[in-house]
Amino acid sequence: MNQETQLYMPTRIIQGPKCLLNNSPLLKRLGKRALIVTGLTCSKLNGSLEDVIAALENENIRYKIFDQVSDQPTIETIQEAFEQNQREGIEFIIGLGKGSAIDAAKAIGVLFRNRGISAREAFNMQNLRSIPIVAVPTIAGSGSEVTPYSIITDHSLRQKKDFGQESFPKIAFLDPRYMYNADFSDLLANGFDAFTHLVEGYLNTKATFYSDLLAEEGFRLFSKLKAAFFGPQFPHEAMNDLLVMATLGGMVIAQTGTGLPHALGYVLTYEKGLAHGVATAAMYRGYLAQCQETEKLERMLETMGFSTLDTLLDYISELMDYRLDLSEEEIQLYTRTMIQNLGRVKTQMHRVTKTQLAEMYRLALRP
Amino acid sequence: MNQETQLYMPTRIIQGPKCLLNNSPLLKRLGKRALIVTGLTCSKLNGSLEDVIAALENENIRYKIFDQVSDQPTIETIQEAFEQNQREGIEFIIGLGKGSAIDAAKAIGVLFRNRGISAREAFNMQNLRSIPIVAVPTIAGSGSEVTPYSIITDHSLRQKKDFGQESFPKIAFLDPRYMYNADFSDLLANGFDAFTHLVEGYLNTKATFYSDLLAEEGFRLFSKLKAAFFGPQFPHEAMNDLLVMATLGGMVIAQTGTGLPHALGYVLTYEKGLAHGVATAAMYRGYLAQCQETEKLERMLETMGFSTLDTLLDYISELMDYRLDLSEEEIQLYTRTMIQNLGRVKTQMHRVTKTQLAEMYRLALRP
Structure with a gap:
């Protein structure tokens, strides 16, 4: 163990059934327009997407959905999510799903914060920050909801690596109900x-x-x-x-x-x-x-x-x-x-x- | 215990001998001008003020010192610290000393962030934010370095109460050496x-x-x-x-x-x-x-x-x-x-x- 000890864990963690709906006012502080980043199916079947939408509507927050995140999100997907929504006035991003969706949300958030930098360029830079991220994991595992990491796949180099951004999610909503129907x-x-x-x-x-x-x-x-x-x-x-x-x-x-x-x-x-x-x-x-x-x-x-x-x-x-x-x-x-x-x-x-x-x-x- | 569980602890904690000097680049991110808020004597005797100044000078950060914080900081002291330094371009505050100095730093930070509001007015408002605070406790006790609280004395009402602001310190530097000569x-x-x-x-x-x-x-x-x-x-x-x-x-x-x-x-x-x-x-x-x-x-x-x-x-x-x-x-x-x-x-x-x-x-x- 190091002689110097540190702790840095700035994400607000909220855990419990219906925690998203019960705490929707916290979303309002993050902005008026959100982008939901998720996969193609799971979040639609386990009730989590419905909860996210209800929480946003409670607070009159307008939203767009990008649901093309696979289990191994690629640099191309990150770029695509940004390009589709770059003129939508997005102020914060909700990463909803497995670790891959939350990781993708963080990387996409970097492009919104650092306009003019492409996903590929960002992938080779360090310490870029992102617009605020809210993490809603639908399965327990990656812990991405409380880390600054974002593992993205680069097919041109045939590798997966950390996107290198340094923003922790602002809030992690952990609702065990989303796991009830998981395989x-x-x-x-x-x-x-x-x-x-x-x-x-x-x-x-x-x-x-x-x-x-x-x-x-x-x-x-x-x-x-x-x-x-x-x-x-x-x-x-x-x-x-x-x-x-x-x-x-x-x-x-x-x-x-x-x-x-x-x-x-x-x-x-x-x-x-x-x-x-x-x-x-x-x-x-x-x-x-x-x-x-x-x-x-x-x-x-x-x-x-x-x-x-x-x-x-x-x-x-x-x-x-x-x-x-x-x-x-x-x-x-x-x-x-x-x-x-x-x-x-x-x-x-x-x-x-x-x-x-x-x-x-x-x-x-x-x- | 609540069914809904939460954790929010956004302060970066760094503990160890000379941790302030070893991590001075972190201060640079907070601004170019700092106000040091401390008491009249202790921080000058235990080496902590010297370390703070050395860390600031390492990073070419200009600073002012307000050293009039007593064990029970008053609304008047908070107002005075702000007025003396309001035209100094202060971007962040270092609370240095016992809990009282760190508490005072947080309250003073509220006045810098919300210009035009007096200390007495702020004392009766809720959820005001502050400019960034760095906490350097010189004795173990209050934990003020990792809380959003600021206990201030109001002589007109003969009471002590929380200033009601909601900013956690950005960084807490914990160096046990400052306690070596404590009573x-x-x-x-x-x-x-x-x-x-x-x-x-x-x-x-x-x-x-x-x-x-x-x-x-x-x-x-x-x-x-x-x-x-x-x-x-x-x-x-x-x-x-x-x-x-x-x-x-x-x-x-x-x-x-x-x-x-x-x-x-x-x-x-x-x-x-x-x-x-x-x-x-x-x-x-x-x-x-x-x-x-x-x-x-x-x-x-x-x-x-x-x-x-x-x-x-x-x-x-x-x-x-x-x-x-x-x-x-x-x-x-x-x-x-x-x-x-x-x-x-x-x-x-x-x-x-x-x-x-x-x-x-x-x-x-x-x-």
């Missing part, structure tokens, strides 16, 4: 994304007193929830805890950044189509085996209710249902790319070698 | 202010999942520190923990507000000159005896390391060195005033009667 496999993959945020933030060189406090609370919630991940249903009453766990995970990585499994997993999502939470969790056998923070690892396992590291690794293996086959050439290519990206690797507890990274991929294979 | 009695009185914030936030009807998480961590720190309050010295290495405990207390009351002991204690500070932390703690025998949150009270005692409520009350009594004699007429007067001020009384776990309030004062007497 169990989505709940699992997204729930594991949250789990990995807690772990990688906790076992991170940038961990602080405050991020550890939040992560340990997340581990306590995970210990209550871990049996429910075996399904076949996820109880409604547990969804509230899962939402809190995911938000805690977001608050943690907002302080620390993520760790090696995230960095190594992105390429598996991009090239092999593994869900992000699954791709990350797949790296855990190699990742935790080389973790040198033995004291924190012990405390983490104890708080989660696992007697040994192997028990945790077996638990993850049993839950993660995926196929992954990589040629030795692919492993070498991914490893080389990763080593070039030192910024990510150096947030680890200690430096890792190319050989170690390759071994982590090999341990994730399931031909 | 032990000041450390104790201020430390107990922090203690009462944790308790009154925890046993509060507005407590949330997040405020409880922060309060319980504060109780854990208090359990480590509680022996040190017997003095005669407070170890340097414990001062860092005390600063964290006080900041946690501030974060808690920023969510919940304070409780009955604070409301009842202000008059004892104003009329009888008791230090704020002492006046509040003096009310604890009556306050905790009527607390109906028995389960949370038990968990609190256990986390603090007290076997029974009486053990905690005896601990407080032993530490609080004060004299207090009130006539029955004074008790009736204070109680009547308090009952009229329902806004404060209703943040309690349950409604209290006039008879109960009077009894709380009687239990605090030490003729």
Whole structure:
């Protein structure tokens, strides 16, 4: 842990059934015209889009909807959302859906704030700010509602990376009702994304007193929830805890950044189509085996209710249902790319070698 | 606990030795001209004013100093600080010192942001915003560095009350070195202010999942520190923990507000000159005896390391060195005033009667 400790978490978090409708006056402070950024279907089926529209109409806020965000939003989508709405007088953006929708909202907000800069240009700049963002996650996982991050896909470079803007959402509305009809496999993959945020933030060189406090609370919630991940249903009453766990995970990585499994997993999502939470969790056998923070690892396992590291690794293996086959050439290519990206690797507890990274991929294979 | 849970804590917290000097570029984002608001002596003796000036000079920020803040800043002082500096192009304010200096900085900031409104007018308005505030506490206690509150004295009404503005400080710099030469009695009185914030936030009807998480961590720190309050010295290495405990207390009351002991204690500070932390703690025998949150009270005692409520009350009594004699007429007067001020009384776990309030004062007497 650093001698200097920091905490920065400026997003106003409001959680509970109907929290959006009960707190709609807060939206009015952000402006008179909103853009809703969402995906094509989910938010229309789970009641969340209806709530957002009702909250905006309560406050006489006019709105436009952009519903073309996919699970891996691209630079082109960001540019398109801006161009379609640039003359609509948009003052704030509501990101509604999975982490991808909220991430896209942040990136689109940067273009509204910095007119004249294209999405591709912005993607290569740092510290750009955005117009105000409101985050309404419809599934617990990414924690994007409380982070400044925005992971966007660049097909020309065949990679996913942080858009690099630095605005946290102004408000996060967390309503567990939106998860009631979610697919169990989505709940699992997204729930594991949250789990990995807690772990990688906790076992991170940038961990602080405050991020550890939040992560340990997340581990306590995970210990209550871990049996429910075996399904076949996820109880409604547990969804509230899962939402809190995911938000805690977001608050943690907002302080620390993520760790090696995230960095190594992105390429598996991009090239092999593994869900992000699954791709990350797949790296855990190699990742935790080389973790040198033995004291924190012990405390983490104890708080989660696992007697040994192997028990945790077996638990993850049993839950993660995926196929992954990589040629030795692919492993070498991914490893080389990763080593070039030192910024990510150096947030680890200690430096890792190319050989170690390759071994982590090999341990994730399931031909 | 409410079904709807919230967290709002937008202040960037930076803690550690020399944190101000190490992070001075953050000040540059706030403007080119600063007003330093502080007391007459302490910040000149403990090295903090020197650090603030060095940090500002590092960033070529010009500054003015207003050093007339007393322990109970008045409406007149707030007005005076503004008038002296209103034509200096001040863009942000640094509150440097005890809670009183930071509270004063926030109120002065309101006048800079809302020109044409006098301090007395602002005192009776709600939700006014301020120009950016940077908080540099030089003693652990008030938590003002992470709250939107500003307690100001109105001699015309013989009372202290919240200035009612709603701006959190942008940044709180917490450097334990500024406490190294503090008087032990000041450390104790201020430390107990922090203690009462944790308790009154925890046993509060507005407590949330997040405020409880922060309060319980504060109780854990208090359990480590509680022996040190017997003095005669407070170890340097414990001062860092005390600063964290006080900041946690501030974060808690920023969510919940304070409780009955604070409301009842202000008059004892104003009329009888008791230090704020002492006046509040003096009310604890009556306050905790009527607390109906028995389960949370038990968990609190256990986390603090007290076997029974009486053990905690005896601990407080032993530490609080004060004299207090009130006539029955004074008790009736204070109680009547308090009952009229329902806004404060209703943040309690349950409604209290006039008879109960009077009894709380009687239990605090030490003729």
